[in-house]
Amino acid sequence: WQQVLSSLHEFYSEDIFDEIFSQLSNVKKHSGGYIYVIAPNPYTKSRIERLYLGRINHIASTIYKKELVKFKFVLAEELIGETSLVGPEKNLEHKYRHGDLNATLSFDNFVVGKSNRFAFQMALKVADQPGVVANPFYIFGDVGLGKTHLMQAIGNYIADNDITKNILYIKASAFIEEFANQLKNQTIDEFNEKYRDVDVLLIDDIQMMSGAPKTQMEFFKVFDFLTQQNKQIVITSDKPASELKNIMSRLTSRFEQGLLVDIGVPDLEHRVEILRKKLTTEAPDVNDLDLNVLEFIASYFNTNVRELEGALKRVLFYCVTNNIDISIDTATEALDSLIKTRKKTAALTENNYDKIQSVVSDYYAISVHDLIGKRRNSKYTLPRHIAMYLIKNKYNIAYKTIGSLFGNRDHSTVLAACEKIENELKHNNEMKIAVDTILKKIEKYSN
Ligand code: ADP
Ligand code: MG
Numbered sequence: 001w002q003q004v005l006s007s008l009h010e011f012y013s014e015d016i017f018d019e020i021f022s023q024l025s026n027v028k029k030h031s032g033g034y035i036y037v038i039a040p041n042p043y044t045k046s047r048i049e050r051l052y053l054g055r056i057n058h059i060a061s062t063i064y065k066k067e068l069v070k071f072k073f074v075l076a077e078e079l080i081g082e083t084s085l086v087g088p089e090k091n092l093e094h095k096y097r098h099g100d101l102n103a104t105l106s107f108d109n110f111v112v113g114k115s116n117r118f119a120f121q122m123a124l125k126v127a128d129q130p131g132v133v134a135n136p137f138y139i140f141g142d143v144g145l146g147k148t149h150l151m152q153a154i155g156n157y158i159a160d161n162d163i164t165k166n167i168l169y170i171k172a173s174a175f176i177e178e179f180a181n182q183l184k185n186q187t188i189d190e191f192n193e194k195y196r197d198v199d200v201l202l203i204d205d206i207q208m209m210s211g212a213p214k215t216q217m218e219f220f221k222v223f224d225f226l227t228q229q230n231k232q233i234v235i236t237s238d239k240p241a242s243e244l245k246n247i248m249s250r251l252t253s254r255f256e257q258g259l260l261v262d263i264g265v266p267d268l269e270h271r272v273e274i275l276r277k278k279l280t281t282e283a284p285d286v287n288d289l290d291l292n293v294l295e296f297i298a299s300y301f302n303t304n305v306r307e308l309e310g311a312l313k314r315v316l317f318y319c320v321t322n323n324i325d326i327s328i329d330t331a332t333e334a335l336d337s338l339i340k341t342r343k344k345t346a347a348l349t350e351n352n353y354d355k356i357q358s359v360v361s362d363y364y365a366i367s368v369h370d371l372i373g374k375r376r377n378s379k380y381t382l383p384r385h386i387a388m389y390l391i392k393n394k395y396n397i398a399y400k401t402i403g404s405l406f407g408n409r410d411h412s413t414v415l416a417a418c419e420k421i422e423n424e425l426k427h428n429n430e431m432k433i434a435v436d437t438i439l440k441k442i443e444k445y446s447n
Helices: 002-011 014-019 042-063 076-082 088-094 117-128 147-161 172-185 188-196 213-228 249-257 268-282 291-300 305-321 328-363 368-372 378-395 399-405 411-427 429-446
Strands: 025-031 034-039 070-075 137-141 167-171 200-204 232-237 259-263
Touching: 002 042, 034 042, 034 305, 042 070, 076 305, 117 137, 117 147, 117 259, 137 147, 147 167, 147 200, 147 232, 167 172, 172 188, 172 200, 172 213, 188 213, 200 213, 213 232, 213 249, 268 291, 268 305, 291 305, 291 328, 305 328, 328 368, 328 378, 328 429, 368 378, 378 399, 378 411, 378 429, 399 411, 411 429
Parallel strands: 034 070, 137 232, 137 259, 167 200, 200 232
Antiparallel strands: 025 034
């Protein structure tokens, strides 16, 4: 690989080299005529495959004159199944049951903490008595926080208790596609039969249906038919039903009649627990991994459980293939490129939220401490609400995330604040001027 790298250096500019090739880590794995190289993310991987793979394999053929050797670019998590790290149970992941239910996503391996306790408890109840407790059961939250996992756990639990139950899991995007195919091929009967015959319908990422009104109409019929017969429907979404855009209100109001639960971001302790659990299933032969290493990983990957898991797999893979002990030092090496990019984005965004908070508190002559604090005098609440509104408008991050920047206020508090300011701005000229002035200051600050 070093030889290939130095040849590549001659072909490509320093910029491309830095951006693409310097981020790859060599893997001393060589099997079936392939040498594996780990790409730091899917984007880099696909760029290499599209743009550079031909050149790389050509260079390889000049280096390995006799053998036929090719390079393969993979993500760390893709390779893990191929190492001795993982026992046979890992293959379960590819064993799907009805529809696309993935048997490895269970309640047992869902780690419960403050951010998901209520959602978990209600999911268990729904799974225990499908069609009785809450219909539909609607789970929302940001990406990578366990919505699909929890939904599939419900399906698996019901399937385990009663094999006669017909459980169907489908992503909303696939439902749209099926509906379109049904129109094209005139297979409406088949389509109807499939969806009217289910006992439990799990529909993932419903927000994908926005802007597909015909599909929504059809889904409404399915929804209506199934709920009338008390068949359980579970829905996931990246936002609460009331905030879904371009989804007919006939549907959203029905969603709101069910039970809505949200999943938030796990705190540090919870994240460490998730890593610990993963370790016991992913790498049972790695015992007594230093708690500090887990905390180290958990401290960097703090917004998305999928990324958190990916980081752990990467560390395990790196240390096992290079035959080195797992420590904070080696974990840092393994995660080097990921941490660098994360630091960059984190620094950027956090500073900007900070900036808005400090400009607003400056403008109203209060401290940032009071801006995000608990005091309820309008002297503090007005600037607080304006700052929330500005962050929402500028970055469009989840209300819950904004709440966490203001002393852990909840979703609905932030939502109400933003709406209040938005309405006020329609007729309150004085406030408009204030907000414009603040915006200008923020711009100036940013440059
Ligand atoms: P979402 O659907 O919200 O984007 P997923 O359910 O796909 O997120 O979760 C992403 C990954 O994180 C999955 O591999 C899932 O198993 C894992 N995960 C998320 N939350 C938990 C949890 N509380 N305990 C264990 N694993 C979790
Ligand atoms: Mg999902």
